[in-house]
Amino acid sequence: MKIRPESETDLAEAIxxxxxxxxxxxxxxxxxxxxxxxxxxxxxxxxxxxxxGSLTLVAQAGTxxxxxxxxxxxxxxxxxxxPMDHRGLxxxxxxxxxxxxxxxxxxxxxxxxxxxxRDFMLGVRYVDGTGTVVKNGGRVMKNVTGYDLVxxxxxxxxxxxxxxxVSLKVLPKPETAACVMIDGLxxxxxxxxxxxxxxxxxxxxxxxxxxxxLDGHPVTMLRVEGFAGSVAYRADQVAGLFGGMAVxxxxxPDAVAKGWRRVRDVEAFHGQPGDVWRVSCTPTEAAxxxxxxxxxxxxxxxxxxxxxxxxAEGTDVRAQLGAFDGHAxxxxxxxxxxxxxDPAPIAALSRGLRAKFDPKGILNTGLxx
Amino acid sequence: xxxxTPDAHVLSRKAQIVARLQEVLPQDAVISDESETRAYECxxxxxxxxxxxxxxxxxxxxxxxxVLRVCHEMGVxxxxxxxxxxxxxxxxxxxxxxxxxxxxxxxxxETDYDNRFIRVQTGRTNLSVTGAxxxxxxxxxxxxxxxxxxxxxxxxxxxxxxAHCLKYGVTTNNLMGVTMVxxxxxxxxxxxxxxxxxGYDLLGLICGSEGQLGVVTEATLRILPxxxxxxxxxxxxxxxxxxxxCVADIIKAGVLPVAIEFMDRxxxxxxxxxxxxxxxxxxxxxxVEVEGSPAEIDEQLALILEIARRHNPVELRExxxxxxxxxxxxxxxxxxxxxxxxNDYMCLDxxxxxxxxxxxxxxxxxxxxxxGLDVANVFHAGDGNMHPLILFDANKEGDLELCEAFGxxxxxLCVEVxxxxxxxxxxxxxxxxxxVDQFAPADLEAQMAVKDVFDPAWLLNxxxxxxxxxxxxxxxxxxxxx
Numbered sequence: 001m002k003i004r005p006e007s008e009t010d011l012a013e014a015i016x017x018x019x020x021x022x023x024x025x026x027x028x029x030x031x032x033x034x035x036x037x038x039x040x041x042x043x044x045x046x047x048x049x050x051x052x053g054s055l056t057l058v059a060q061a062g063t064x065x066x067x068x069x070x071x072x073x074x075x076x077x078x079x080x081x082x083p084m085d086h087r088g089l090x091x092x093x094x095x096x097x098x099x100x101x102x103x104x105x106x107x108x109x110x111x112x113x114x115x116x117x118r119d120f121m122l123g124v125r126y127v128d129g130t131g132t133v134v135k136n137g138g139r140v141m142k143n144v145t146g147y148d149l150v151x152x153x154x155x156x157x158x159x160x161x162x163x164x165x166v167s168l169k170v171l172p173k174p175e176t177a178a179c180v181m182i183d184g185l186x187x188x189x190x191x192x193x194x195x196x197x198x199x200x201x202x203x204x205x206x207x208x209x210x211x212x213x214l215d216g217h218p219v220t221m222l223r224v225e226g227f228a229g230s231v232a233y234r235a236d237q238v239a240g241l242f243g244g245m246a247v248x249x250x251x252x253p254d255a256v257a258k259g260w261r262r263v264r265d266v267e268a269f270h271g272q273p274g275d276v277w278r279v280s281c282t283p284t285e286a287a288x289x290x291x292x293x294x295x296x297x298x299x300x301x302x303x304x305x306x307x308x309x310x311x312a313e314g315t316d317v318r319a320q321l322g323a324f325d326g327h328a329x330x331x332x333x334x335x336x337x338x339x340x341x342d343p344a345p346i347a348a349l350s351r352g353l354r355a356k357f358d359p360k361g362i363l364n365t366g367l368x369x
Numbered sequence: 370x371x372x373x374t375p376d377a378h379v380l381s382r383k384a385q386i387v388a389r390l391q392e393v394l395p396q397d398a399v400i401s402d403e404s405e406t407r408a409y410e411c412x413x414x415x416x417x418x419x420x421x422x423x424x425x426x427x428x429x430x431x432x433x434x435x436v437l438r439v440c441h442e443m444g445v446x447x448x449x450x451x452x453x454x455x456x457x458x459x460x461x462x463x464x465x466x467x468x469x470x471x472x473x474x475x476x477x478x479e480t481d482y483d484n485r486f487i488r489v490q491t492g493r494t495n496l497s498v499t500g501a502x503x504x505x506x507x508x509x510x511x512x513x514x515x516x517x518x519x520x521x522x523x524x525x526x527x528x529x530x531x532a533h534c535l536k537y538g539v540t541t542n543n544l545m546g547v548t549m550v551x552x553x554x555x556x557x558x559x560x561x562x563x564x565x566x567x568g569y570d571l572l573g574l575i576c577g578s579e580g581q582l583g584v585v586t587e588a589t590l591r592i593l594p595x596x597x598x599x600x601x602x603x604x605x606x607x608x609x610x611x612x613x614x615c616v617a618d619i620i621k622a623g624v625l626p627v628a629i630e631f632m633d634r635x636x637x638x639x640x641x642x643x644x645x646x647x648x649x650x651x652x653x654x655x656x657v658e659v660e661g662s663p664a665e666i667d668e669q670l671a672l673i674l675e676i677a678r679r680h681n682p683v684e685l686r687e688x689x690x691x692x693x694x695x696x697x698x699x700x701x702x703x704x705x706x707x708x709x710x711x712n713d714y715m716c717l718d719x720x721x722x723x724x725x726x727x728x729x730x731x732x733x734x735x736x737x738x739x740x741g742l743d744v745a746n747v748f749h750a751g752d753g754n755m756h757p758l759i760l761f762d763a764n765k766e767g768d769l770e771l772c773e774a775f776g777x778x779x780x781x782l783c784v785e786v787x788x789x790x791x792x793x794x795x796x797x798x799x800x801x802x803x804x805v806d807q808f809a810p811a812d813l814e815a816q817m818a819v820k821d822v823f824d825p826a827w828l829l830n831x832x833x834x835x836x837x838x839x840x841x842x843x844x845x846x847x848x849x850x851x
Contacts, residue, residue, distance in 0.1 A: 053617030054723040054753070076623055111564065118570055119542045134815045135808075140720040141752035142539065142792035144528045144577045145800070145807055146834065147816040151541065151573025160569075172623035195483040201506070201594045227672075230665040282562040284483045305564045327567035342568045345557040350569050352822035357815075368568065 006043040008125065008133060008164040014039065015162065016131025021365040024158035026062060026100030031090040031332065032157070034366055041099050044164055047071055049139065056122065056139050057170050061099030061163040068098055072170055080171040081117045082108030082260075088270040090332055099163040105155030108264040109206040109223070112198065112302040114171070118154035123167035126153055128160070129358025139167045152353070158364045160357040174225035177256045178235035179206075182220040183246040187211055187287040187300065190220040194303040195284060196241055197222045202234040208263045209300040223260060266299055269310045275333030277317045279307040281326035293320050339368055370417060370458075370773075370798050373832050373844065375465035379422065379445055386445055387423050390467070393435035398473070400424040409450070409468050413515075414458040414799060416769060421448065421462035428473045430548055430556055430586040437584065438554035440467055446828050447552070449580035451523025452494065454515040456716060457797025459527060459579050463832060471522045474586060477501050484562055486545055488589045491522035495529075498590060507592040510537035513793065514705070525585050528577030530793035535751035536627040536660075537593070539793065541576040546589035549575060549582075552824045561589060574819065579795055580830045582823040596660035599627065601697045602670060604677045605651035605684035609633060612653035613726035615680045616750045619657065620723075622676055624669050629751035630656040630701050633730065636708075636745035636758070637700070643707030646700035649684040655750065656701055704747045705758070712743075712760040715772050719783030720792035723753045732782055733757060740775040742768075754792035755783070781806050796834045804836055813839050 003022075005011035015022065021036030041062035049058040052075040059068055065083065072078050083106040085096060100106075102124075107116035123137030136149035153160060182193060190209035197204045206223035213219040224234040232251075239247045250256055262268065269276055274296055281289050286304030294315065299308040311317060314335035318328050327340035342350055350368070354361075379386070387401045400406055401423040410418040422445070427433045440447050450460040450470045462468045474490035480502060481487070487502055487509070495516040498509040512531035513519055519529070525547065530539040537543070546560030559575065560566035575582055606612040616629055632640070632654045641648050648654060659669040670687065677685055688694035700707075708714045721729050730746060737744045748755040757779055761772040780790045780800065784807045790800045804813060817835060820827065820843075827843050 051722065051724055053621050055620060056722065075621070105565075105570075107565075115538065115542050116565060118573060119538060128815065132811050132815075135812055136815070138787065138789050140722055140754075140788050140792070142530055142534065142720045142749070142754040143789045144530075144539075144793055144795050145789040145791050146796065146804065146813070147819055148528070148541065148573050148577050149815060149819070151570045151576075152819075154573075155570050172620070172625060175623065192483075199482055199485060199507075199594050201597050203596075227665075227668050229668045230661060233662060233664060280563045280565045280567070282484055284481075302564055325561045326563040329567075340567050343558070345551070345555050346559065346568060346571065349571060349822060353569060353819065356818040356822055 001037040002040060003037055004040040004043045008044065008127070011044065011162060011164060012127045012131045012133050015127050015129065018362055021362050024162050024364055026097030026103070027064070027094045029090070029092045029094050029096045030086050030100055030104055031092055032364070032367065034364055036362070036365065039162065041097060041162065048165065052077060055141070055170050056167065058139055058165065058167040059098050060165050061097065063098050065096040065098055065101060073173070076173050077170045078173045079120070079168065080110055080114045081120055082110040082264055083117065084108045084264045089266050089276060098166055102154050102166050103156065103158050103163060109208060109260055109301050112207060112305060113203065113205045118151050120169045121150045121154050121166065122169055124150050124153050124163055125165040126161035126163045129360055129363050133164070134161065137167065141169055157367050159354060159368050160363070162363070175227045176231050176253045177223060177225040178231050179250040179256045179259055180222040180235055180238045181248050181250060182242055183217060185209070185218055185220050185245070187290060187298070190218065190300065191284055191287050191304040193220055193242060194222070197238055198303045200238065200241060202237045204238060206260055206263070207303040210268065211298050221259060221263065223256065263299065263301055266308050268299060269297060269308065272297065272310060274310050275313055275315060275335065276331045277309045277311060278329045278331050279309065279321070279326060281305060281307065281324060285324065289321060289324055292322070293317055371837065372419065372463055372798070373837060375463055379465040382443070383422055386443055386467070389439045389443065390423060390425055390436060393439060394425060394427060394432055398426045398428065398432070400426070409453070409462060409470070412453040412455040412458060412460040414456055414461065414797065417458055417461055417798065419462050419464055421466050421468040422464065424468045424470060426470050426473050430550060433469065433550045433584050433586050434554045434556050436467070436469060437550055437552055441553045441826070441828065444826070444828070446831055448830050449522070449526070449584050451492070451520030451526065452518050454519040455523060455527065455795065455797055456718070457791070457795045457799040459523070459795050459797040459833060461798055469584060471520060471586065478587065481562070482507065485592050486562060486589050487592050488587060489521060491525065491585050491588050492520050495519050495521060495524055502592050503595065506595050508595050509590055509592055510543050511540045521588055521590070522585055525576050525588060526578065526580045527793070527795035530754065532628045532630065532749060535629065535749070536625055541573055543591045544572060544576055544588060545591055547572065547575065547585045548587035550584045550586060552583070552826065552829050579797065579834050581820055581834060582829070597662045598666060599658055599660045600666045600670065600688050601656050601658040601694055602673065602688070603684070603686040603697045604655045604657070604682045605649040606653045606680060607651055607683055609653045609730045610727040611680050612655055613723070615655065615677055617723060618676045619673055620751065622672060624659070624672055626657050626659050626751065628656070628658045629749070631746070631748050631750035632701065632704065633746040635743060636704055636747045639711055639745055640700040640704050640707040643710050644700050644703040646696055648700050651683045656697055701747070708745060708758045708760065713763040714758045714760050715776055717755065717757045717759070717776050717779055718791045718794040719780045719788055720752070720754045721783050721786050721788035723750065725786040725788070726750070726753070729755070729782060729786060733779055736775060736778055740771060742772060742775055753788065777803055798833055801834060802836050817843065
């Protein structure tokens with residue numbers, strides 16, 4: 001059965017009266033298919049408040065991401081955390097909704113410099129597993145009033161409540177961008193180069209390494225963004241950090257945007273066979289960890305802090321990695337649990353929270369442990 | 370401000386409790402003599418004082434765990450304390466509590482520039498975190514005004530901000546991992562050296578939970594490369610409205626200054642009399658600071674000044690060198706000290722949507738007349754975090770109560786226009802009873818349910834954050850269970 005409430009009140013009623021499991025769905029692009037009735041949030045749509053001068057946007061959870069991005073673009077602003085579009089990688093269709101972005105804490109290449117989706121979240125309204133409407137946070141940038149359930153809801157994949165409204169901090173869109181590219185580095189050397197760039201004062205807003213680039217050779221990408229004069233200056237400064245290496249600078253902003261969209265959406269893996277894993281790790285350990293995985297293809301983002309790996313179907317990447325500081329998520333494939341199991345004391349707290357927020361145990365059952 | 374009646378059953382067992390604590394800690398780490406516990410009777414909200422039953426000063430995570438196990442077993446409330454600089458009464462003891470101070474835990478445990486983090490014990494002061502890395506060109510971004518004294522433990526408990534968070538965010542945006550001890554003594558690691566912790570965002574939940582969910586003993590903090598340079602400009606305007614419009618236009622133009630500070634006329638006059646920074650006498654003054662190389666700073670300032678000129682400023686002052694930059698910041702940085710010279714003052718901390726600035730300032734002015742108490746406004750304009758300073762006379766009968774009532778009205782006004790009670794100081798006891806103005810019962814219930822999970826007996830800092838009436842049933846169940 002499919003439920004598509006048109007208001008928060010209806011959504012709360014649907015959950016309060018539900019007898020069995022509910023599978024929460026925004027745009028359905030992130031590949032979550034679970035047992036139970038499908039609860040679509042698309043009926044709760046629309047931007048409810050946008051104040052460019054306050055860098056604040058509030059929208060109903062079912063608002064298409066594209067609608068939000070268009071509204072921001074018209075004012076020269078954007079979602080700085082650069083949410084990825086999963087459609088190409090997962091082979092899904094439909095239109096991503098802002099609630100899904102928040103529920104999965106979807107954050108792209110700029111996460112390494114400005115933070116994740118959760119860092120831009122100012123407030124939420126949600127319906128918990130009993131059908132109770134709860135609000136937390138608000139629409140202002142500094143708020144320490146009470147516990148931060150906004151962060152808890154971000155990235156909880158609809159297992160603690162169904163988001164009905166989200167409030168976000170937005171940022172100005174930079175005038176232009178440039179990308180410093182280093183050719184031919186080994187994975188280990190690339191990670192060192194990215195650490196050097198990210199540790200410089202030149203505000204590098206993206207650091208990725210593609211072991212097999214479009215031309216078949218490795219390329220390391222370092223992005224700078226801002227006002228034209230500043231970008232020109234910083235691109236030169238960053239390039240200057242790598243004397244003796246094969247360095248070039250892409251200064252056409254459209255080409256830069258296209259290159260980083262390829263990284264953001266992991267385009268190199270689109271249409272390629274196998275499972276896709278996402279490993280969050282200490283950046284300088286990335287190359288060593290990646291070598292433990294028998295991967296068909298790799299992509300390093302976040303200066304190495306995020307490793308994308310394409311592996312043969314059914315591969316237990318967690319077993320290959322062994323113990324490390326971080327965690328591995330199965331993004332595409334079904335042979336393993338999607339999320340890395342938490343250590344015992346954290347798992348106990350997570351179970352406790354879930355039992356409080358969803359005592360009937362009906363929200364996205366089976367997801368997140 | 371009321372605190373719950375101390376638990377007589379706890380008070381009567383003081384000797385046994387102290388003896389058990391002495392079994393698990395070194396001799397000098399347990400303080401129970403009343404002449405010595407008095408030193409811990411309050412934090413920076415000095416209007417409220419109460420010596421604790423005992424004070425413990427553990428030196429390691431294991432010792433913290435041992436203390437908490439004892440208190441958990443004996444049903445004794447625990448109030449955690451960083452450096453005791455809370456303006457909200459977050460570390461105010463109760464007569465039946467063990468006050469747990471982390472002041473002896475201040476080591477730097479690991480510094481890693483390639484991965485841009487530092488791991489410290491949480492008794493370390495905020496400024497000394499930056500001190501540990503600045504020679505190598507790095508800094509820790511959150512910079513609360515009390516940064517010389519305040520501890521990282523308290524920064525995490527209150528999710529502290531500072532003047533530069535418009536660009537760099539607050540504590541929660543710069544915290545990568547913690548070692549935390551739960552009330553039952555369980556030690557856990559949350560997050561770490563990687564960017565995103567797995568599972569639910571417990572790190573985000575703990576940050577800002579005011580010491581009610583666990584005691585954080587170690588923290589992995591993000592450090593950032595220092596910008597090449599920074600430079601402020603000062604602008605004076607003949608009305609608050611115009612200054613507010615100028616702030617909005619700067620932000621809309623795509624510039625992201627590291628700081629936009631706002632002072633109104635009463636504040637300008639007081640600081641001028643005190644610090645003689647040479648500020649223009651006008652209705653509203655902005656200090657805007659940008660960062661980068663000299664050329665980048667020129668590029669941003671040119672745009673900012675062009676916007677400012679469109680608003681007919683009565684004064685525009687650029688800093689030609691470090692000396693002039695220092696003079697521009699001088700008055701702002703001495704604002705609180707200047708107010709202290711004039712009178713006792715109460716510092717509020719509400720946040721409002723930036724667009725509501727002129728209206729809120731006008732209303733505060735009207736209320737100031739009604740209450741007969743002067744107010745000076747100084748605040749972080751870029752993010753709407755206001756710090757109205759209400760002047761009163763602590764020696765005058767009834768003045769503190771009048772001041773508190775006025776403060777509560779200002780905070781209700783902040784909530785009414787879409788803002789919140791506290792932007793960076795925390796709820797503590799100060800704003801505890803106003804929570805019902807911002808939150809519906811279901812909203813508070815959801816937050817209290819989180820505490821039920823982390824601290825089922827409600828022993829950690831129990832009389833804070835939530836209105837006493839709202840938390841009473843939970844606290845009394847805890848007492849009955851002893």
